[in-house]
Amino acid sequence: MNNKAPAYLFLFPAFLFLGMFALLPMAQIAYYSFFEDNLIIPKVFVGLENYAELVSDRNFWSVLLNSFIYLLVTPVLIIISLTLAIAVREETRLNNFFRTLYFLPVITPLVIAGIMWRWIFTEDTGLLNYLLSLLGIGKVSWLSESPQNMFSVMILTVWRGFGYYMMIFLAGLALVSRELEEAAELDGASRLQKVFHIILPQLKPSITLVFVISSASALKIFTELYIMIPGSPMANKTLVYYLFTEAFERFNFGYSSAAGVLLFILTLGFSYANVKISSGAAKE
Amino acid sequence: MSGRILRYTIILFFGAAAAIPFLWLLSTSLKGAEEIFAFPPSFIPDTLNTGNYTGVWESISFGVYTLNSIIVVSVTVLLNLLLASLAGFALARLNFPGKSIFFLLVLAAMMIPKEIIIIPLYSTVLALGLDDTLAGVILPFAVEGFSIFLMRQAFLQIPKEIEEAAIMDGCSLLTLWYRVMLPMTKPAIGTLVIFTFIGTWGDFIWPLVVLKNSENYTLQVGLSYMTGTFVNNYRYVAAGSVLALIPVLVVFLTMQKQFRRGVFAGTGK
Structure with a gap:
């Protein structure tokens, strides 16, 4: 339909908000990152100083490294969620029950999930150390010592994510050609052969998608740390935590914006590389 | 046979x-004071201690947090529904210059993580005088790229004939949008409501930044605050967490089908 003026009226309210609270702020952080700005004194243009300061801060490198270490959850999530998607693929009542169960952690608010897991990992009275003591393993400092505390946070991420990615894989599996599978069965292919030679190659788009989503969200981990290991030193934290602390505890807005710009570039770069690598692999 | 055992082992694990x-959370929420720190821990509490539930309700402003969360969630859902269905309708059914640019902007907005833009968001909220208010929590999330995208896809699927018939009947654009087409996007509306509801209910980092006075806290901020002040009172935190979980569980379990559809919509399938 051709109705120019009303069309813009329909768009206006939504784009007002989208512009104010998503598009413009993104441009603003790029701009702020060149200023010294603490909200109180007028901001001063400092060029690339924030970036220079960032790369010379030892904490920055350790949080960056941690953010990369958190990316280890991505392959773990893919293996678990793909395995489960294949396991509960048929629409039986039992499988539907488990699909729902696996999805419950996904909808659980992160704060509550963090609280739940913090208690499981608590050293003296936690559930996990109790279960380990039954196996004769001594107490592990799941929350207070590095690197175990990062491992504990990763467990929370995996717990809260595998159900979501399983759903994406189930959507992908619904598109996998049954005829090909049946033909393979007639040829006497084993179950594993079927998975590796028929199902996985056809699931490549879903695998790429899960890689992109899960690595982008692993790079952004914040609340998990805030709730589970609040007292641990900055050396155990991640990039978003660092950005957040600089902005809202030290009020270094410009400096923190520079960290935000780097994080955005990193996220985009990662997604791009994931898509490139997997589409390259698909061509072979 | 062994394959089957392996499969069930994985599923059950x-x-x-x-x-x-x-x-474990449920069990903690029903335990007595001494039982909490018992080692070995017990799974099933000796006596069911519902006192934790009344306790958390009375001793802190849990009711206020709940009310704040309900306000934030319902207004956010309504705004998303209204703004996204208006914009989605225009992007799907109307022709105008710059249409593809507007759609690209929606996609761009979908890719910007809120964690990164939190500083300019906060300074905008400060400039609007909305610091420490629920409006300041709500407005930046009044419409999300994903909501517009979802509604656009839904409006695209309505057959052309329906639109033509409505125009023949002398329907105005607003009537076409509201009376004719909006009712046909019900599944997408369901998806949008659940996604926004669950996302907003669980949101933490943004309300944490905006809200200062504890009377304004949402449930998630309140719960995290409780874990600080009630370090020794696991039972109250557990009871509060169980209470805060109930709404998401109810919404999810009653509207699962729409939720699943949303996961797929998000994946472009």
Whole structure:
């Protein structure tokens, strides 16, 4: 339909908000990152100083490294969620029950999930150390010592994510050609052969998608740390935590914006590389 | 045969892994004061201590947090629904210059993580004088790229004939949008409501930044604050967490089908 003026009226309210609270702020952080700005004194243009300061801060490198270490959850999530998607693929009542169960952690608010897991990992009275003591393993400092505390946070991420990615894989599996599978069965292919030679190659788009989503969200981990290991030193934290602390505890807005710009570039770069690598692999 | 055993072992193992933290939380919320620190821990409380639930309700402003969360969630859902269905309708059914640019902007907005833009968001909220208010929590999330995208896809699927018939009847654009087409996007509306509801209910980092006065806290901020002040009172935190979980569980379990559809919509399938 051709109705120019009303069309813009329909768009206006939504784009007002989208512009104010998503598009413009993104441009603003790029701009702020060149200023010294603490909200109180007028901001001063400092060029690339924030970036220079960032790369010379030892904490920055350790949080960056941690953010990369958190990316280890991505392959773990893919293996678990793909395995489960294949396991509960048929629409039986039992499988539907488990699909729902696996999805419950996904909808659980992160704060509550963090609280739940913090208690499981608590050293003296936690559930996990109790279960380990039954196996004769001594107490592990799941929350207070590095690197175990990062491992504990990763467990929370995996717990809260595998159900979501399983759903994406189930959507992908619904598109996998049954005829090909049946033909393979007639040829006497084993179950594993079927998975590796028929199902996985056809699931490549879903695998790429899960890689992109899960690595982008692993790079952004914040609340998990805030709730589970609040007292641990900055050396155990991640990039978003660092950005957040600089902005809202030290009020270094410009400096923190520079960290935000780097994080955005990193996220985009990662997604791009994931898509490139997997589409390259698909061509072979 | 062994393949089958392996399959069920995997299914059950992850089923247990998904369920145990919930059961542990529930059990903690019903325990007595001494039982909390008992070692070995007990799974089933000696006596069911519902006192933790009344306790958390009375001793802190839990009711206020709940009310704040309900306000934030319902206004956010309504605004998303209204703004996204208006914009989605225009992007799907109307022709105008710059249409593809507007759509690209929606996609761009979908890719910007809120965690990164939190500083300019906050300074905008400060400039609007909305610091420490629920409006300041709500407005930046009044419409999300994903909501517009979802509604656009839904409006695209309505057959052309319906639009033509309505125009023949002398329908205005507003009537076409509201009376004719909006009712036909019900499944997408369901998806949008659940996604926004669950996302907003669980949101933490943004309300944490905006809200200062504890009377304005949402449930998630209140719960995290409780874990600080009530370090020794696990039972109240557990009871509060169980209470805060109930709405998402109810919404999810009653509207699962729409939720699943939303996961697929998000994946472009």
